[in-house]
Amino acid sequence: MVMATKMEAIQAGRTSTKVMTMIQAINQGLRTMLEADETTILLGEDIGKNGGVFRATEGLQDDFGEERVVDTPLSESGIIGASVGLAVNGFKPVAEMQFMGFVYPAYDQIMTHVSRLRMKTMGRFSVPMVVRTPYGAGIRAPEIHSDSAEALFTHMPGIKVVCPSNPYDAKGLLIAAIEDPDPVIFMEPMRSYRATRGDVPEEKYTVEIGKGALLEEGTDLTVIAWGAMIPLAQKAAKAAAQLGIHCDVLDLRTLYPLDLDLIASSVQKTGRVVIVHEAQRTGGLGNDIISSINDTCFLHLRAPIGRVTGFDVPVPFFALEEHYLPTVKRITQQIESVYRF
């Protein structure tokens, strides 16, 4: 088992680590950047006094003040639009959308300005900002609180999209996102906020945007996933191994730009692929991955690419969410059926 992300830490000689949950790692990443860069400013609904509905910003307003950790009105377009102005004028806004299902009112600002300003001004103005947003189902949240809308942003030129699956990557990618000269949508798998724990260096470090990680190594099939689906993909790979099917497990980590080299090199080795994501199948990012494999691995493919995704229905009310979401069993069966093609 290759734990690429931990390897990176060890290679870099980082020893002062601490075991923490993903939400703690995110909190630390924010704190690190508030300390490191005076221009970092956090904006969002209930992020200040309340420390965020998931406590991602807990303690930050106390330590950095109301001017740097700003409770805004209930106004997503307002938050993003004002952040555009802050970003072009020297600040690094890190805006929180309380849940990904509430980013839609700000879609216009992101689509027509955040993503296009550098392009239209040929670099004269740019919008270095981060939009943090918890995403995904599986925690029995109310309606609209469980969307997984990455494909609405990977289709939007000028925006990067990042999605960590573990505490180490969460902190490192978040810092990289805040330091990035371009806007980044930072998707946080809320189901993993407290369910994932791991060693996290206490100092500042980054995980490179645009690079995936090979989490498990096999020869027979490539499982591709990200975010909250990683633990399931890993369990399914383990179950498949017991059936004699040995899988590469790729954690994409960045959803735009995709690490196409990593995907191609694994698929050219294994010839078989299963993609796992919780968003709806039609229009989901899985399609882009299939296309890239079509482009780079046509002659290597030994079976149709399999997908385990959310169904083409709205993310349901929570009584049905277990039926909507990919499960270890569905993934394992899909691995088997692609392998046996």
Place this chain on the structure above:
Amino acid sequence: MVMATKMEAIQAGRTSTKVMTMIQAINQGLRTMLEADETTILLGEDIGKNGGVFRATEGLQDDFGEERVVDTPLSESGIIGASVGLAVNGFKPVAEMQFMGFVYPAYDQIMTHVSRLRMKTMGRFSVPMVVRTPYGAGIRAPEIHSDSAEALFTHMPGIKVVCPSNPYDAKGLLIAAIEDPDPVIFMEPMRSYRATRGDVPEEKYTVEIGKGALLEEGTDLTVIAWGAMIPLAQKAAKAAAQLGIHCDVLDLRTLYPLDLDLIASSVQKTGRVVIVHEAQRTGGLGNDIISSINDTCFLHLRAPIGRVTGFDVPVPFFALEEHYLPTVKRITQQIESVYRF
């Protein structure tokens, strides 16, 4: 050459036709439904007195009054949100978004209500409405006026997406959309508004939603396109024929739900595919088509699927739009290169 759509008309014994442009056909479709169904109500910016910025609604307010052809405030979320209320309470709103680039402020209403209301109320309430919107580049329009955002809606369960390429389909699909019990995004290729002409029956007729058309028949390769790309695809197919490559040309007409049978039957015959669309490549609908071919035609494919699409950049200011858009030459070359793989 099989003109499927004309065939349908002839088979149905419709003889009273008139040659008209697409914009005239749309105008007639709206008029037909305003006459046929009292509950049809048109809403939008400048659709009344002004007859729409493209004259799609010309004359309709004069004939049907201000209560049925309603000039609204400049408020896209307002238009769609109010239409939800009208639709659940017995009306059939046909809302115009002045350009597809201006639908984004209404994205939240469409995503969280228009598309989900039937599902969440288990059919107790539904939102039978149509969102008409001109889309696409190529007419030297200002910034944001040239977007092609179908993939933002095909990824949204609960919504159908329709896109005609010619006057006959435009009228027939529009009437079908207005009669559909579910919400439909009706994309109008503005570049084709006046550039396409054809026979259009004067009476009421429908073109079935969910069914594509085989426009040209060949044996070597399948070209898949829709909307404004159809004339280019047809020209490229003609050019390819001169090189000895004979193509099926499919006009998808409906973008959700896709006519997967049509695609599969053609690709199983030809084994080679080129997909053409003007939206950006990453996240574009082309990826879904590739995935469906992966699912249904894996053993038939003789070459990687080719794509001719917009690049992964914002639709540019018009001085560069010719470089962004697919051209006959790019399509022809792609056909050749897939064929020669």
Place this chain on the structure above:
Amino acid sequence: MEASFPMKQIMDEEGRLVDPSYQEQIDEKLVQQLHYHMLRIRTFDRKAISLQRQGRIGTYPPFEGQEACQVGSALALGEGDWVFPTYRDHGATLTFGADMVRMFLYWNGRQEGCVAPPGKHIFPAAVPIATQILHAVGASWAEKRKGTDRVAIAYFGDGATSEGDFHEGLNFASVFQTPTILFNQNNGYAISVPIERQMNSKTIAQKSVAYGMPGIRIDGNDCFAVYFETKRAVEAAREGNGPTLIEAVTWRTGAHTTADDPTKYRPSGKGKDIVDPLVRLERFMKNDGYWDEQAVKTLQDKLNDEVETAVKGMAEFPAPNPEDLFDHVFAVLPPQLQEQKEFYLEFLKG
């Protein structure tokens, strides 16, 4: 500007009428109705909190403290009117005729909870803030177009006024003079954000000026003020005089939801001086001779039974059906969705 929108009260904190002109209209029937419904929804609300604590339903947003707003306004409506609630307005919808079993189902993550009783125009609770305002405008516009005298009421909070849809909704309502009641419950907080940080205006009522719309600020813990002012707005709307914005000043006694901890953001003691709206009505009843200790006990027992029966109804409700995941997305299942459904039902079997 605040001066132009003084807070209207009919009954004070001690349960005394401060506006005697209402004396006549406040009769036994109205008093008992208000009391019955306020007690009923409070019983429901407290039960729901305890069910959540036991893990028998999901996250729940209590409305305790806002009963006068919700009951007073709902009772001012007519049978055929339309109701567009938020997630916190099930007190209003229960009063208006929503089914209690389904209300529990809703908070247990069941879409069945969104299905209103036949003939009842109750929308599912809007989760995305302020979006329902436009639906109310549209539905009431439809009534106007049909020539009926039906109205729609949109419920929304103080935080909702910051969203674009609040603004677009009020603008549409005023431009098209739709018969819409824009009923704001200003409970002082949007989760943790106090109204002073939500807006710079001193009142919400004054926002009506932006739309050339009548606006009024009322004491939302005074069930009479709520009832009569909503009724006035409803009648104006029925008579073709268009929309009204009502700001009902109230207080959420408990947490934003069962997942929230108000001590993190509310200064301790804040709101302690506010007299509970039910207590206030009871004081009035005692003052004015409407109080019958024994009858209230009997009523409370009856309400406890009703709520317990509803809880049982929830528990015994048929289990969630995975087919429902697919069957209501479209009127007719598209082929690819049909295929997904078949795949999944097959998967469940094996």
Place this chain on the structure above:
Amino acid sequence: MEASFPMKQIMDEEGRLVDPSYQEQIDEKLVQQLHYHMLRIRTFDRKAISLQRQGRIGTYPPFEGQEACQVGSALALGEGDWVFPTYRDHGATLTFGADMVRMFLYWNGRQEGCVAPPGKHIFPAAVPIATQILHAVGASWAEKRKGTDRVAIAYFGDGATSEGDFHEGLNFASVFQTPTILFNQNNGYAISVPIERQMNSKTIAQKSVAYGMPGIRIDGNDCFAVYFETKRAVEAAREGNGPTLIEAVTWRTGAHTTADDPTKYRPSGKGKDIVDPLVRLERFMKNDGYWDEQAVKTLQDKLNDEVETAVKGMAEFPAPNPEDLFDHVFAVLPPQLQEQKEFYLEFLKG
């Protein structure tokens, strides 16, 4: 409510001061500056229309009739301030220091037209209505945070007030007391929709009440009223007193854009009685002894030359470069985009 927002005038239609308290501040320099810029941008505007007719630029939205608004407000700003224009405010940006060649390039579909001169804080024209209001709020908030006394001005039309972003922008500005000038040009129409159908409020200024924000209604064809009231708002903002909403009542003389036909929706004769703002200033100049026929002729010649030179500058500007399609999307081209670029440059070769 209209009464609370009477329309402020300093100079009447005949070019006479109606508010003599401004006599002293209106000096030779100010008068000549206003006149110079109004004549200059009108010369530009008329040229642009004729270029469009010749097919030398794309669709063009003329601002004739709104010169007093645009020049008066732009001259009230300081060097380092921020300007957030719409597609119709290039009169303001030209006055503030935008480059005329690039302005023509913009209307010829060139992104180069969005690149402001070094040091000039001019945003590209916002095409999606009302979105720029929030950018102005953000940029001026940043100045406040930095402790400077710089301000931002957001230009927007009457139609823009219907969008959610107008509302969210004004709310943010008022909550965070940002140094923002919210400059509304009420030209009576949003394309074909007259203000009476855009809103039910009689004025736009009164919308400030919703935000507890100062608001004022001025005669937007009176360059002095525009200049002095904008200046007053700018100074208030610089001094930390937050934002101001200014409604400048004006008139678009021509079409919405060169693709528009106003006879379809404007009653014939409507607006004919409105005195052109440039004529009005010239009347004032004649009344008050500022008028020098010969000097104005010379100035007009000079401006014609400047505009012709700019047209030449546009014509001679390097041709659009397809590489620019790719190079500015990100700070560093991602690999797949790099690949698309290489593919396309290769394609262009063969």
